[in-house]
Amino acid sequence: MTRFDTLRPPAIGDPTAAAYKDWFHLNIFLPESGRVVLINLSLHGAPWDNRARVVGVALTSAADGDWIGGVEVAAFADSTIDTQAIFLSTLSIAVTRDGAALHARVARPGDGFEADIVARPLLPAAGLDLTAAFGSGWIGWSAVPVLSISGTLTLDGEVIALENARGYHDHNWGRWFWGEDVAWEWGAWVLGDDITIVAARGTDKAHFNRQPPHVFLVHGSRVYGFMPNQIALSYQAAPTRTMRRLPGSLAAIYPDRRSPDLPQSVTLRADSPMARFELEFETSTVAQLLLSDPMRPGAGFINELAGRCRLAATLDHRLLRAEGVGVFEYVE
Amino acid sequence: MSNSPSHLRDWIIALYGALEEAEPHRAQAIRKLAGDQISRMVLDDDRVSVRFHDEVLRVTRLRATAKLKSPNGATDRQTVTALLLGYMEVSEAISLGYIRLRGTTDEVMAICAIIEILVDASTRIPTLQKNADTFLAATDSEAPRSDRRNRMARVQATAQRERALLGREGLINSFD
Incomplete structure (x- = not known):
């Protein structure tokens, strides 16, 4: 039995198929260097429409603030898609045949990014799975939040050690069009003492009308959940130069989105009878993914903020402090 | 024999043709922006003049040494590749002189607006995306x-x- 989710394509005749969105997402956190790796394969539009697109992204934050990697965009007909796998010519994510692991491959030497990664769940139980209204449609989210990482990763010719790397995987799917007044804030942070924290909430593009947040903290094999009224997520935003914007063609026609107001720091507090914590995250560098809907005019902007974090927590009456690395997604 | 565009003239004809077939209203918007203007475009050693005559696109090769009258725009394959791969922003390309636009304010704005229509449409028109892939495959x-x-x-x-x-x-x- 696999703890990994399956893609959720629309049925033939589904009147909402044009708004179909579906993706597998993998983050790899490298605590020693403070680097964050992002590999994402996504589907946009009705699979039988020749305008529908498969988009693959492989990006890594670098020490100098730059981002290594690139984007591949292809038609569905030029991709291979299975129930738990998406293959492009230079990127792929697939659940292994035995359902026990996620296999991500990136072959983009021209962009300085090559990877052959196996990610295995470390939690014994199934991960998060929920759906919510989202714009004109809805969005689903399932997560396998704590993964061991093995394999090979080469960035700009440097072989990266993965012994202490940790991974996060989620699957999003649903129906909406890029360019609608919908957005989200999502973060994943990996810290010492085997701690992983995940937070997410939907919002509008201006981030005025925020939905109740979802937060959980994993410590070893123990998962702590929090009710919305137990959570406070806040940040200090300022105009921020994005270091890399992809794909370049869309970046060229949206020059006004090059330096958006983005969180410089994020504070996440949660307080329940069994767990209380405060996480402080400082943004080091930002990459921006521009997503244009293939079915109608409109675009969304996903800002990936990478940086370091600090945690003070009391879990089951035990005081903990930890440091780590994380990513915060601020979408407009 | 390859059908891939090789000269700038071929690229412009292929791009506009794909747009006209898939989204004719946007092709009409380009014709409106261009009006009766004759523009010159340069990509490395390729030089062309571009105009619409009776709503039909006319792209004519120019000699490599032909003097460029305004309005005109010039760049090179390496800059286009850098832009497409996200290794350079348009503002950088212009400020560093890798993209040069000459003309009145209205003429330059029209050129930029036409490029914006093409790029925006490329996210919905498979043929335009294939053209971009073909271009990138031929460059370093x-x-x-x-x-x-x-x-x-x-x-x-x-x-x-x-x-x-x-x-x-x-x-x-x-x-x-």
Whole structure:
């Protein structure tokens, strides 16, 4: 039995198929260097429409603030898609045949990014799975939040050690069009003492009308959940130069989105009878993914903020402090 | 024999043709923006004049030494590759002189608006995307990446010298 989710394509005749969105997402956190790796394969539009697109992204934050990697965009007909796998010519994510692991491959030497990664769940139980209204449609989210990482990763010719790397995987799917007044804030942070924290909430593009947040903290094999009224997520935003914007063609026609107001720091507090914590995250560098809907005019902007974090927590009456690395997604 | 565009003339005809077939209203918007204007375009050694006559696109090759009247726009394959791969922003390309646009304000704005229509439409028109893929397949991606690293290193070195100067003058806290 696999703890990994399956893609959720629309049925033939589904009147909402044009708004179909579906993706597998993998983050790899490298605590020693403070680097964050992002590999994402996504589907946009009705699979039988020749305008529908498969988009693959492989990006890594670098020490100098730059981002290594690139984007591949292809038609569905030029991709291979299975129930738990998406293959492009230079990127792929697939659940292994035995359902026990996620296999991500990136072959983009021209962009300085090559990877052959196996990610295995470390939690014994199934991960998060929920759906919510989202714009004109809805969005689903399932997560396998704590993964061991093995394999090979080469960035700009440097072989990266993965012994202490940790991974996060989620699957999003649903129906909406890029360019609608919908957005989200999502973060994943990996810290010492085997701690992983995940937070997410939907919002509008201006981030005025925020939905109740979802937060959980994993410590070893123990998962702590929090009710919305137990959570406070806040940040200090300022105009921020994005270091890399992809794909370049869309970046060229949206020059006004090059330096958006983005969180410089994020504070996440949660307080329940069994767990209380405060996480402080400082943004080091930002990459921006521009997503244009293939079915109608409109675009969304996903800002990936990478940086370091600090945690003070009391879990089951035990005081903990930890440091780590994380990513915060601020979408407009 | 390859059907892939090779000369700038072929690229422009292929791009506009794909747009006209898939989204004719946007092709009409381009014709409206262009009006009766004759524009000159340069990509490396390829030079063309572009105009609409009776709503039909006319692209004529020019000699490599032909004098460029305004309005005109010039760039090179390496800059286009860097832009498509996200290794350079348009503002950088213009400020560094890798994209040169000449003409009145209205003429330059029209050229930019036409490019914006094409790029926006390319996200919905498979043929346009294939054209971009064909272009990238024929160009080297390593050079734009190393150029970007060199540019960033120069910018950081300049920023460090600026901070050092401001620190020496007591205008900011000194950094180690």
